[in-house]
Amino acid sequence: MSLVLHVDGAAWRAHQDSVVAGDPGIVPVAKGNGYGFGLARLAGEVTRLGLGCLAVGTAEEVALVRGSADEHEVRGSADEHDVRAGDAEHPGFEGDVVVLTPWRPGDAVAEAALADPGVITTLSRLEDVAAVAKARPGARVILEVLTSMRRYGMRPDEFEAAVAAAEGLEIVGWTIHLPMIGQHLGEATDLATAALSAYTAPLWVSHLSAADLDRLRQTFHVEVRHRVGTELWLGAHDALHYRASVQDVHDVAPSERVGYWQRRAGRRHHRLAIVSGGTANGVAMQARRLRPTPGRSRTPWQRRHGGGPDGLSPTRPADTSSSSPSLRTCRRACCGCPARCGSATSSR
Numbered sequence: 001m002s003l004v005l006h007v008d009g010a011a012w013r014a015h016q017d018s019v020v021a022g023d024p025g026i027v028p029v030a031k032g033n034g035y036g037f038g039l040a041r042l043a044g045e046v047t048r049l050g051l052g053c054l055a056v057g058t059a060e061e062v063a064l065v066r067g068s069a070d071e072h073e074v075r076g077s078a079d080e081h082d083v084r085a086g087d088a089e090h091p092g093f094e095g096d097v098v099v100l101t102p103w104r105p106g107d108a109v110a111e112a113a114l115a116d117p118g119v120i121t122t123l124s125r126l127e128d129v130a131a132v133a134k135a136r137p138g139a140r141v142i143l144e145v146l147t148s149m150r151r152y153g154m155r156p157d158e159f160e161a162a163v164a165a166a167e168g169l170e171i172v173g174w175t176i177h178l179p180m181i182g183q184h185l186g187e188a189t190d191l192a193t194a195a196l197s198a199y200t201a202p203l204w205v206s207h208l209s210a211a212d213l214d215r216l217r218q219t220f221h222v223e224v225r226h227r228v229g230t231e232l233w234l235g236a237h238d239a240l241h242y243r244a245s246v247q248d249v250h251d252v253a254p255s256e257r258v259g260y261w262q263r264r265a266g267r268r269h270h271r272l273a274i275v276s277g278g279t280a281n282g283v284a285m286q287a288r289r290l291r292p293t294p295g296r297s298r299t300p301w302q303r304r305h306g307g308g309p310d311g312l313s314p315t316r317p318a319d320t321s322s323s324s325p326s327l328r329t330c331r332r333a334c335c336g337c338p339a340r341c342g343s344a345t346s347s348r
Contacts, residue, residue, distance in 0.1 A: 002244075002245075002276055002277065003242060003243075003244045003275075003276050003277025003278075004242070004243050004244070005036065005240060005241070005242055006240075006241045006242075006243060007037075007239060007240060007241075008236075008238075008239040008240075008241075009239075011236055011238060011239035012236050012239040012240070013045070013048070014236075015235055015236035015239065016045060016049060016232060016233075016236075017049070019228065019231060019232050019235065020049050020051070020232075022210070023210070023213075023226055023228065025223060025224055025225045025226055026051070026225075026226050026228055026232075027051075027053050027054070027055050027098065027204065027225050027226065027227045027228070028042070028045075028046050028049070028051060028054055028055065028227075028228060028229070028232055029054075029055045029056075029100070029227050029228060029229030029232075030042035030043060030046070030054060030055070030056055030061075030065060030229070030233075031055070031056055031057030031058070031061060031100065031229070032057055034233075035229065035230070035233040035234055036234075037233060039056070039061060039064040039065050040064065040065070040067060040092075042065070042233065043064075043065035043066075043067070043092065043093040044093075046093055046095075047093055047094070047095075051095065052095040052096060053095055053096045053097075053098065053225075054093050054095060054096070054097055054098070055097070055098040055099075055100055055227055055229075056097055056098070056099060056100065057099075057100055057101055058099065058100075058101050058109075058110075059099050059101070059103075059107065059109040059110035059112075059113045059119075059121075060109050061099075062097050062099065062113055062116070062119055065092070065093045065097060066092045066093060066094075066097070067092025067093070068092065094118075095118070096118055096119075096120055097118060097119050097120070098119075098120040098122070098142065098204075099113065099119060099120065099121055099122055100122060100227075101122065102122045102123060102124035102125070102128070102144060102152045103121050103122065103123055103128055103132060104128065105128070105131055111135070111136075114132060114135070114136040114139040115136065115139070117140065119140065120140045120141065120142055120172050121139060121140065121141050121142070122141070122142050122144050122152075122175060123141050123142070123143055123144065123162075123166075124143075124144040124146075124152040124153050124154060125154065126154065126158055126161055126162055126165060129141075129143070129162050129165040129166050129169075130165040132169065133165060133166055133167060133168050133169050136169075137168040137169070138168065138169070138170065139169055139170065140169075140170045140172050141166065141169050141170065141171060141172065142171070142172045142173050142174070142175050142204060143159075143162055143163075143166070143171060143173075143174050143175070143195075143199075144174075144175045144177070145159070145174060145175070145176055145191050145194075145195055147176060147177055147178050147179070147184075147187060147191065148178070148179060148184070148187060149177055149178065149179055151177070152177070153177070156191065156194035156195075159194055159195055159197075159198035159199075160198045162198070163198050163199040171199060171201050172201065172202070173201045173202035173203060173204050173223075173225065174192070174195040174196070174199075174201055174202075174203055174204065175204040175205075176188055176191050176192065176195075176203060176204070176205045176206075177205075177206050177207075178205065178206060178207045178208065179207065180207050184207070184208065184212075185208065185212040185215060185216065188205060188208060188212070188216060189216065189219060192216065192219075192220055196220060196222065200222060201222065202222050202223040202224065202225055203216070203220065203222060203223070203224045203225065204224075204225045204227060205224060205225070205226060205227070206226070206227040206228075208226070213226055242277070244275040244276045244277045245275065245276045246273050246274070246275055247274045247275060247276055248273075248274040249271055249272065249273050249274070250271070250272045250274070251269070251270075251271060251272075252265045252269070252270040252271065252272045253265070253269065254266065254267050254268055254269060254270075255267060258272060
């Protein structure tokens with residue numbers, strides 16, 4: 001038996017309904033492998049929720065959420081997709097699709113998407129705004145501002161030039177992608193003020209609390225769209241449950257080193273259960289640190305190797321081990337959880 005993620009479909013969907021009901025203007029995000037559920041499945045859920053807009057990570061993913069390409073066969077060129085129609089279980093999404101990764105010249109799929117009236121392209125550099133305006137007049141675009149993330153975006157002193165360069169394009173809004181930690185309402189307010197002084201359009205934001213979103217909406221008289229991924233798809237912790245087979249059990253002496261990184265076991269005698277599944281399934285994915293911190297690494301290590309706290313009842317090979325994913329684990333695995341290998345099951 002492989003590592004299997006069991007989903008309580010009713011509880012999972014009830015959580016989605018609750019998140020959407022409490023967040024007007026929400027834009028669901030479905031990128032990568034669809035947070036472990038698959039892009040086609042999430043596209044179907046967005047359709048079920050009755051929402052008219054969905055955000056994806058790359059231009060290649062547009063065909064996947066539309067149900068016009070095989071999720072396992074996307075290789076980076078529009079001509080290489082294995083085209084298929086959406087099936088009854090996961091119908092293709094028919095609303096607007098926002099591509100979060102900014103457009104860059106030379107990307108054939110992203111350039112083709114500019115001609116699709118249902119696709120909204122992100123532009124994050126002045127030269128790209130000018131290039132798209134020249135090549136595809138009438139294309140729908142969203143202008144990205146540079147935040148403290150320091151990833152993509154234009155500086156406030158470039159906003160007016162960007163709007164001028166976008167003549168002939170349909171500017172759908174300004175996108176403000178904020179860090180996941182810290183308080184950033186002030187930053188969002190300052191950037192929004194500068195952006196709206198250059199051009200009045202909706203604000204598309206991420207990683208703000210409900211209270212901060214309310215304050216932003218009260219401050220500016222434009223629509224505020226909130227992009228949400230992790231909380232929407234992985235927030236129903238009680239609805240997600242892992243099951244795996246115990247492959248082997250070893251006695252481990254006090255302080256004996258084990259595993260790839262040779263971390264020490266506890267001070268008492270242990271039994272170490274080896275269970276199916278691990279980083280190959282996207283569970284507890286973690287970049288190597290030069291100086292691993294045992295306390296911070298304990299949970300991922302336990303999930304990879306099956307080690308538990310002192311006093312863990314011995315387990316036998318071929319038994320089934322079960323656990324519910326913690327939010328910490330989900331965040332580490334949000335682009336590669338167990339469903340990546342096609343082993344997810346759902347109670348409908």
